[in-house]
Amino acid sequence: MRRIAVETDILAKNNRLAAGNRELFGRKGVFALNLVSSPGSGKTTILERTLRDLAGKVRCGVIEGDQQTDNDAVRIAATGAPAVQVNTGAGCHLDAHMVSHAAEKFDLDHTDLLFIENVGNLVCPAAFDLGEHHKVVVLSVTEGEDKPLKYPQMFRAADVMLINKTDLLPHLEFDLERCKEMARRVTPEIVIFEVSARSGEGMADWYAWLEKGIAAAG
């Protein structure tokens, strides 16, 4: 019981701070997305391509969460977008407090779209609201179709799913329709994009969705 009480405390505190972030993003007209996935699903590669393709049209910023290294922030900065690395050390997820401090480092008055790339972890980040507009879950076609059922908390917390690495489909036994059906079994209204961040296939639909969200947030 003691363990549960402490967990409730942590989540309640996180929710208060997330509400503060949400108010800030709303006031500044920033469309904020929390990218969650297994390690290695391609979140950073999706961001690199998105930032390059939207450059000059959309003013983006990226908060990069990792246990260690600033590898991802270095990759993002190379696209020209401002990037802030948060290292969680032993921690398995970003929390609203970390995001609130990282957000201070951006010029939010001149930011349209803030990506928050969470620690690669398909479990723990599900419980932590960061104040984002949407949790976007990325699933790579190399991971297997049944992940939505095996990690239902994450696929319930997310309302957008990117199925990435579709360029590898010819080399895999991966049933795209079955995967989408399983995601919809958990979250019937989930918005799904099939993309390859490597080849660029399917990215245009994702960009159109982003621009709609930015317009609504601004």
Add this chain to the structure above:
Amino acid sequence: MRRIAVETDILAKNNRLAAGNRELFGRKGVFALNLVSSPGSGKTTILERTLRDLAGKVRCGVIEGDQQTDNDAVRIAATGAPAVQVNTGAGCHLDAHMVSHAAEKFDLDHTDLLFIENVGNLVCPAAFDLGEHHKVVVLSVTEGEDKPLKYPQMFRAADVMLINKTDLLPHLEFDLERCKEMARRVTPEIVIFEVSARSGEGMADWYAWLEKGIAAAG
């Protein structure tokens, strides 16, 4: 501080129970391995192939950890090996208490090798000893070479690494040597096997290592 104290309590309790599991596995001559990885790295497929290839030579059992579903236990049972599914619900890792109860369901007097397939999570299972002989981390070549540096706790806790899905290497930009170098930077003495559970490539070396471990444990 309060949060840290509780975490210490939980880990201390887990370590006591893990010591009990270790004593049990030692007494029964069971070689116990804790398989950890990102979701979708291919742990279950590695087990399916291993169990089929070792059938008749090695008496195996499998504890399957997942947040939800018994998909993996069903796959394992189809190989003929006894399988026990543990669902962690909201939990992000197996702990020694769960393993202790699951182990009761096996005939350990007639088991040589017990695989414990952890929840797919490259962060949290690192901290939880289950009483195993080795933590075996599985990394798929689709995940990127820098995972050992980005998730150092897990690659420090593990002393064996399987690099899986090598059959996909021709379709990827994945630098195998760089990946191994990064793993050794975290754990210099890590034992590495390059395998494809799909094609069977490299599995013989893994089996030879298993048989050596079984002989030493028995």
